[in-house]
Amino acid sequence: MTVGAHGSDAFLGAVRSGLGDAALDTDAATLERYGTSRLPGGPRGPLAVVCPASTEDVVALVDLARTHRIALWPVSAGENIALGERAPIHAGQVVVDMGRRMNRVLEIDETLGFVEIEPGVTFQGLYDELQRRGSDLMISTTSGPPTGSLLGNALDKGAGHTPSFDQFGSLCGMEIVLGTGEVMRTGDGSYPGAATWHLSRYGYGPVVDGLFAQSNLGVVTRAGLWLQKRPPVIRSFFFAFPDDGDLGEIFEKVRPLRQSGQVAMPVKVTSDLYVAGTEESYPFDAMGGRTPISDEARNALQERHGIGAWMVGAAIYGASEADVNARIDRIRALMEAGGRARYIPHEEAIERPMLKAQVDFFSGVPTSHELGLLKWRDRAGGKGRGATWYLTTCPMRGADATAMQARSRAILAEHGLDYLAAFGCGPRGARALHLIIFDRSDPEECARVSACYRALSNAHGAVGLPVSRTSLDFQQEEMDRREVVPSVLRRLKAVLDPDGIIAPGRYGV
Numbered sequence: 001m002t003v004g005a006h007g008s009d010a011f012l013g014a015v016r017s018g019l020g021d022a023a024l025d026t027d028a029a030t031l032e033r034y035g036t037s038r039l040p041g042g043p044r045g046p047l048a049v050v051c052p053a054s055t056e057d058v059v060a061l062v063d064l065a066r067t068h069r070i071a072l073w074p075v076s077a078g079e080n081i082a083l084g085e086r087a088p089i090h091a092g093q094v095v096v097d098m099g100r101r102m103n104r105v106l107e108i109d110e111t112l113g114f115v116e117i118e119p120g121v122t123f124q125g126l127y128d129e130l131q132r133r134g135s136d137l138m139i140s141t142t143s144g145p146p147t148g149s150l151l152g153n154a155l156d157k158g159a160g161h162t163p164s165f166d167q168f169g170s171l172c173g174m175e176i177v178l179g180t181g182e183v184m185r186t187g188d189g190s191y192p193g194a195a196t197w198h199l200s201r202y203g204y205g206p207v208v209d210g211l212f213a214q215s216n217l218g219v220v221t222r223a224g225l226w227l228q229k230r231p232p233v234i235r236s237f238f239f240a241f242p243d244d245g246d247l248g249e250i251f252e253k254v255r256p257l258r259q260s261g262q263v264a265m266p267v268k269v270t271s272d273l274y275v276a277g278t279e280e281s282y283p284f285d286a287m288g289g290r291t292p293i294s295d296e297a298r299n300a301l302q303e304r305h306g307i308g309a310w311m312v313g314a315a316i317y318g319a320s321e322a323d324v325n326a327r328i329d330r331i332r333a334l335m336e337a338g339g340r341a342r343y344i345p346h347e348e349a350i351e352r353p354m355l356k357a358q359v360d361f362f363s364g365v366p367t368s369h370e371l372g373l374l375k376w377r378d379r380a381g382g383k384g385r386g387a388t389w390y391l392t393t394c395p396m397r398g399a400d401a402t403a404m405q406a407r408s409r410a411i412l413a414e415h416g417l418d419y420l421a422a423f424g425c426g427p428r429g430a431r432a433l434h435l436i437i438f439d440r441s442d443p444e445e446c447a448r449v450s451a452c453y454r455a456l457s458n459a460h461g462a463v464g465l466p467v468s469r470t471s472l473d474f475q476q477e478e479m480d481r482r483e484v485v486p487s488v489l490r491r492l493k494a495v496l497d498p499d500g501i502i503a504p505g506r507y508g509v
C-alpha cells in the first residue's frame with residue numbers, strides 16, 4: 001500500500017489526543033520553515049511537525065502512522081545543512097522533530113568516558129554541560145553548526161575534526177523504535193539489565209547497528225557515545241602551499257603522517273576559497289558579474305588573507321608542551337622539505353579568525369565560523385544562500401588528488417560555479433568535500449547546480465569514486481547506481497517496517 005496523506009486529519013487528531021497538544025505543530029510558519037532547505041531542489045513542505053517527548057511517544061506515533069498510513073520523517077536537530085536540514089524527502093511527510101523535547105544528557109560516565117544522550121543533544125549543549133561540570137571529557141567537533149546534534153550527525157555518517165573523528169563509530173549501543181513498533185536495543189542492550197550497553201561496541205551475535213546509519217529502518221531514541229579525555233596540551237599547526245598544483249605533493253606528504261600515527265586526526269587540506277569564503281563574499285563587482293571567480297581575484301584573496309592556494313592543518317594532542325613541540329618539529333621537517341610549504345604556528349593561527357576556527361574544532365570547541373561560507377554567492381539579502389555538498393572519497397595518493405582536482409575544477413567552471421574543496425585526510429582515503437555555493441533565489445542557477453552535481457558524480461563515478469553522503473535531491477539517483485545492496489535493503493525494509501512508514505525514500509530505499 002502506498003503511504004500518503006490520506007486520513008491525515010484523523011491522524012493529526014489522534015496524535016493530538018495520544019501525545020498531547022505540545023507534541024503537534026501545524027502552524028503555517030513552522031511548516032514553511034521545516035520545508036525550506038538550501039538545496040537546489042527547492043522546498044518540500046511537511047504535513048505537520050510532531051515532537052515526541054519519550055520513547056513511548058515514538059512507539060505510539062509509529063502505531064498511529066501505521067494505522068493511518070502516514071509517512072514519518074525523523075530528524076534530531078535538523079541542522080543537516082546543504083544536505084536537507086529538517087525538510088522531508090517528499091512534501092507531505094510528517095517531520096518527527098526528535099530533538100525539540102528529547103534533548104537530555106541521560107548519563108555522563110567520567111570514569112569510563114561515555115555519555116548516554118537523547119537525539120536533541122547538540123554539540124554546543126554537550127560542550128557546555130561538560131564545561132559546567134569541569135569534566136575531563138571532550139566531544140568530537142565538526143566544522144558544521146554547533147546547533148547540530150551529536151546523534152543526527154553520527155547517523156548521517158558525519159565526520160569530526162579530532163582523533164575520534166568517526167562519529168558513527170563512536171556510538172555504542174542504541175535504542176531504536178522499528179516500524180513494527182518494537183523497541184530494540186543494539187549491542188549488549190539486547191540483554192535485559194546489561195551493565196555494559198555502552199561499553200562493548202559489538203555485543204553478541206551479528207552487529208546490526210550499521211543498518212541504522214543513513215537509513216530508514218528505525219527511529220533512534222537514545223544512544224551511548226564514547227568521548228575522549230581532553231589531553232594536557234593541544235597544539236595546532238598549519239602550512240600554506242602557494243599553487244593549485246601543490247595538492248599532489250601535499251597528499252604524498254600527509255599520507256605517511258597519517259599512516260604512522262604521527263598525526264592522529266584527519267589532516268584538513270582546504271582550498272583558498274573554502275578558507276577565505278568563511279569571511280568574504282564573491283567579488284561580483286570586481287568580476288563584472290561574471291562567474292566563476294578568476295585566478296586573479298583568487299590571488300587577491302590569498303594575498304589579503306595571507307593564505308595559499310591550499311591550506312593544510314591539524315593539531316597534535318600530547319602530554320606536555322615539549323612533547324607536542326618535538327612532534328610538530330618533525331612534521332615541519334617533512335612538510336617544508338622541497339620548499340613549497342610556509343609554516344604558520346599555533347600562536348599566529350589563533351590570532352587569525354579563519355584559522356582560529358580550525359584550531360577550535362581541532363580542539364573540541366564548537367564554532368559556527370565555517371557557516372560564513374553560506375553567504376558566498378548570496379545576492380538576495382539572505383534569500384540567496386544556497387548550498388549543496390558533493391562528497392566522495394579520494395585515495396591518499398598524489399596522482400589521484402591531482403586528477404580529482406582537475407576534474408572537479410573543470411566541471412564546476414563549466415557550470416559557472418566556484419571550487420570550494422576540503423579534504424579530511426586519513427591513512428588510506430580522504431573525505432573529499434566539495435561545497436557548491438549558489439544563489440538559490442535564481443531558478444536558472446539552481447538548475448545549473450543540479451546539472452553540475454550530476455556531472456561531478458558521473459565523472460568521478462566513472463573512475464570508481466562513488467558518493468559517500470548526499471542530499472535529499474540525489475539520494476535516489478545515488479542508490480540506483482548500486483548493485484544488490486538496494487534489493488537487500490528493500491527486503492530488510494519490508495521486515496523491519498512492513499507498512500513503509502519510516503522515511504520512505506531516504507537514501508533511496
Ligand SMILES: Cc1cc2nc3c(=O)[nH]c(=O)nc-3n(C[C@H](O)[C@H](O)[C@H](O)COP(=O)(O)OP(=O)(O)OC[C@H]3O[C@@H](n4cnc5c(N)ncnc54)[C@H](O)[C@@H]3O)c2cc1C
Nearest residue numbers: 076077078079080081142143144148149152153158159220
Ligand atoms: C559549512 C559547513 C560545515 C560542515 N561541516 C561538517 C563536518 O565537519 N562534519 C560533518 O559531518 N558535517 C558537517 N556539515 C554538515 C551538517 O551540517 C552536520 O553534519 C550537522 O551536524 C547535521 O545536522 P544534525 O546533527 O542536526 O543532524 P539531523 O539533521 O538531525 O540528522 C541528519 C540525518 O540523520 C537522520 N536522523 C537524524 N536523527 C535521527 C533519528 N533520531 N532517527 C533516525 N534517523 C535520524 C536523518 O536522515 C537526518 O536527515 C557541515 C555543514 C556546513 C554548512
